[in-house]
Amino acid sequence: MSSSDSRLRIRHHEEINIVEFIDRNILDEANIAQIGDEIGNLVAIESTPLILISFANVDHLSSAALGALITINNKIKAKDGRLRLANINDQILEVFQITRLDRLFQIHETTDIAIESFGE
Amino acid sequence: MTIDFDGEAICPEDATRERIPADFARAHQIRDGILSLVEEAGYDPTSAFAIRIALDEAISNAIRYGCCRDSAKHIRFCYKVESDMVVLEIDDGGSGFALDAIPDPTMDERLECPSGRGIFLMRSFMTKVRFNKCGNCVTMLYKKP
DSSP states (O other): OOSTTOSEEEEEETTEEEEEESOSEETOHHHHHHHHHHHHHHHHHOSSOEEEEEOTTOOEEOHHHHHHHHHHHHHHHHTTOEEEEEOOOHHHHHHHHHTTTTTTSEEESSHHHHHHHTTO | OOOOTTSSOOOOTTSEEEEEESOHHHHHHHHHHHHHHHHHTTOOHHHHHHHHHHHHHHHHHIIIIISTTOTTSEEEEEEEEOSSEEEEEEEOOSOOOOGGGSOOTTSGGGTTOSSOOHHHHHHHHSSEEEEOTTSSEEEEEEEOO
């Protein structure tokens, strides 16, 4: 996870894994597959995964990236974990809204608010 | 520029036409060139975002499904960027698909399904999107708001 070719930065706040994307465009198929695998591995090693994904560095995404997020969410739910999304810019938020995925995912304005939401 | 979306897919005669191998890197070069024209034509970042989303989804569908990721196959681009509208056409030459068979990805029972949002995004972000009868050529129109 900490290898130099990782597409992610991962840090921890208590039991919460905070994931940030290195790429500004989550579009390329190879990147999406790698991101899905990396977060999937993170979910696999946690008994009750608490994952916060920050989109702070992300300018673009694709339906394939949305699909990877849904797969990750399904894996987390299967382990009674929780997923939160944060720092999504207005254009990308519109993508979540028009696809109605804002109903599937818990989306928060900031990382701090998302961290607090795990305690709710 | 006149586009008749009620008739057959029409890309203007003076549009730029390119035929490339079904390869993401090459297709993304074409995409980036189109987006540069869009920026030069004065479209704002919101419009550029919309056009990029639609282009990426159309390219992805063409390479993944139309050409089955076979870089020996080809896709054809036809595009025209004007000050008030952008026309994009992508033809993958594949066997196509039945548009009516694509379910609405926003239905409650489809929300947790990881796939099936590409065409929905194209339609959401472009002014008009139409496929030819067999579904292997998509023409998209974006009118500057």
